[in-house]
Structure formats: C-alpha cells, structure tokens
Amino acid sequence: MSPSDPAPAPMRPVSFIRSFADISNRYDLILCDVWGVLHDGLKAFSAAGEALTRFRENGGRVVLVSNAPRPGWLVVRQLDQYGVPKSAYDDVRTSGDLCRDLVAQNGTRMFHHIGPERDLGLFRSLEARSTALEEAEYVVCTGLFDDEAETAEDYAGTLAAMRARDLVMICANPDLVVERGHKLIACAGAIAAAYEEIGGLTITPGKPHRPIYEAALDLGGNLLGRPLDRARALGIGDAIRTDIAGGHGAGIDTLLVARGIHAADLGASHEGIDEDFALRWAAGQAVRPTYVIHDLTWRRDAP
Structure with missing residues (x-):
C-alpha cells in the first residue's frame, strides 16, 4: 500500500x-x-x-x-x-468500462476475444480489432462462449497456447460465478484464475481491485x-x-x-x-x- x-x-x-x-x-x-x-x-x-x-x-x-x-x-x-x-x-x-479503457490504450494492437457475441459491444468504436489467437498480441476475456454448458476446464488448450506465447489476458469480469435464477454460472474470472495457475499474466481492473x-x-x-x-x-x-x-x-x-x-x-x-x-x-x-x-x-x- x-x-x-x-x-x-x-x-x-x-x-x-x-x-x-x-x-x-x-x-x-x-x-x-x-x-x-x-x-x-x-x-x-x-x-x-x-x-x-x-x-x-x-x-x-x-x-x-x-x-x-x-x-x-x-x-x-x-x-x-x-x-x-x-x-x-x-x-x-x-x-x-475500465477494460474498454485498457483496450483503447493499446491502440491498434490486435487482440483475441474469449467470450460470447453479446459482449461485443465492449469494443464498439475502438481502433483495435479482434483476431485469431495465433495472430493476437494479447487476449481479452469477457466470459465463456457458452456459460450454460462450459466450464473453465474446457479452455485448457487455449490457455496453454496463450501461455506458450506469454500473452497477457485482460479479464473483463473478475467474478468466478454469478447466480442466474437458482443456478451458478461460471464467469471470466474462472478462466483468468485457470490461466494464473499455469503462470499466465492477467490484468483485472474490476472488483475487488x-x-x-x-x-x-x-x-x-x-x-x-x-x-x-x-x-x-x-x-x-x-x-x-x-x-x-x-x-x-x-x-x-x-x-x-x-x-x-x-x-x-x-x-x-x-x-x-x-x-x-x-x-x-x-x-x-x-x-x-x-x-x-x-x-x-x-x-x-x-x-
């Protein structure tokens, strides 16, 4: 402090x-x-x-x-x-909001997006564009592609490929789970935690930070x-x-x-x-x- x-x-x-x-x-x-x-x-x-x-x-x-x-x-x-x-x-x-600011600060650097289509509004009007993982300079994770069926374990291969290239992940939602109705749904924070477990670097501007x-x-x-x-x-x-x-x-x-x-x-x-x-x-x-x-x-x- x-x-x-x-x-x-x-x-x-x-x-x-x-x-x-x-x-x-x-x-x-x-x-x-x-x-x-x-x-x-x-x-x-x-x-x-x-x-x-x-x-x-x-x-x-x-x-x-x-x-x-x-x-x-x-x-x-x-x-x-x-x-x-x-x-x-x-x-x-x-x-x-804070994640969007971070992407804006990265200018035209290309990123790979992990998350559902409903989150694409995050990148609206920004210079940067998403691309395939092989071409990306960093990764933005907003959530799971299908949070009703997937868990963080389903992303092990992707995370291993990211770690091999030392790509930084910006985590747009630090929550591990949220409650949808009476069901707990995994969030981007669960993927970020899995990436950190294998030595990957994450940037997380949301709560509790x-x-x-x-x-x-x-x-x-x-x-x-x-x-x-x-x-x-x-x-x-x-x-x-x-x-x-x-x-x-x-x-x-x-x-x-x-x-x-x-x-x-x-x-x-x-x-x-x-x-x-x-x-x-x-x-x-x-x-x-x-x-x-x-x-x-x-x-x-x-x-």
Whole structure:
C-alpha cells in the first residue's frame, strides 16, 4: 500500500441487520453490486430497488459497481429489461468500462476475444480489432462462449497456447460465478484464475481491485458535490471475494447480502435466514463484512 492509498476499513465485529433503514443515515454514498443484489439474471428484486430509491430520496447517492464485462450504458439497458427502476441509482461504473479503457490504450494492437457475441459491444468504436489467437498480441476475456454448458476446464488448450506465447489476458469480469435464477454460472474470472495457475499474466481492473473503486468513489464525490468522507460510504454486495474484499481494501464499510452466491454458506433461503449461523460464518471469513442482511430491504416487518 502506497502512502496515498486509504487504509483498509477496520475489521469490526459483524452485525446482522433486518432492514437497511436501520443504518442508512450513517452513509452518504452507496457503491452497490448489481447481479445478486438488484436482480438474479432473470428479474429484478423489487425490495432492493425500493431500498435504494428511498436512500436517494433521503439525500444519498448511489453508484452501481458491476463486474459486468460491458460498458455501463449497456448495463443500464439490461437493468431496464429486468425491471430495476432508474430511481434506484445515479450512475454506473463497470469492469467493462475500465477494460474498454485498457483496450483503447493499446491502440491498434490486435487482440483475441474469449467470450460470447453479446459482449461485443465492449469494443464498439475502438481502433483495435479482434483476431485469431495465433495472430493476437494479447487476449481479452469477457466470459465463456457458452456459460450454460462450459466450464473453465474446457479452455485448457487455449490457455496453454496463450501461455506458450506469454500473452497477457485482460479479464473483463473478475467474478468466478454469478447466480442466474437458482443456478451458478461460471464467469471470466474462472478462466483468468485457470490461466494464473499455469503462470499466465492477467490484468483485472474490476472488483475487488482498486481501479474500479477509485473510479466509483470519485464519481460519488462528484454526485454529492463535496469531498467524500469514506467513513460515510458503504459497499453492498453478495460476494466475499469481490464486493466485501474490494470495499474493505478501499477503506469503506460493507454490507453482505446473504441471499446471493453465498446463500448456502450463510444458511439463507428465500423464506428466511438463521441469523446466528450467518454471523458465525461471516465472522470466520478472512475479510469480514461490517453488516449482514438477508436481502436488501428498506423496512422489514417484525416477525
């Protein structure tokens, strides 16, 4: 950590909250994950949209921080399709935005793209063009070609060929998995991890790494119109490895949404959660959240 970097957030005992309204007045800015918190890849979570909307109505600002391998404007279009209200957020910063910047910095150098056609919007209007692996000067991975049927193991041959040429991989989505409906789907981060295991070099600007947090926090300060006090910023997400570790490294408090990719670990179901069990699990992690909540809800009725 350089002298200019913020100190990581303190590792305080984990608290369980039932309603976001219970802590909302402690914060001016929320950096909120998207997939797993606002939607499940098929439909929006209406209570989460309402909670963020209420926070903004009370004067707070919300920046959505996503590891989506697409520019923010495409993520907004997707959120509209899922039914996430625009009243829930002020702006969006994605891993795809930062990845796009990296590709732009490489000018006309040719790259090989690993990922589905739906991610091609990432490269729109850039000078660089994709090419066959044999001709590429580096690789951009946005995901699996068929994330319903493939796993990272299916890319062993490609990764070996990349390693033989010492090609750098830019990973546009550091997530290992996301939840689509009730199914866990592998992401680009799983391929990047497999490449690192055989000695390959990866560049990953998204969560939990510093670049995306600095971009989002700078944007949040601009939205507030004043210097941001990081003690009054909160990161919300459903993944320890990305959302909680990333927020901790950026020096802000974090809220772990239990009904996400860690639902089984935390003992969470769509009906409820064992709060004591969830707290014990969260407290046992190498990086702990400040709070745990079952799902992002503004006000939950007492049982």
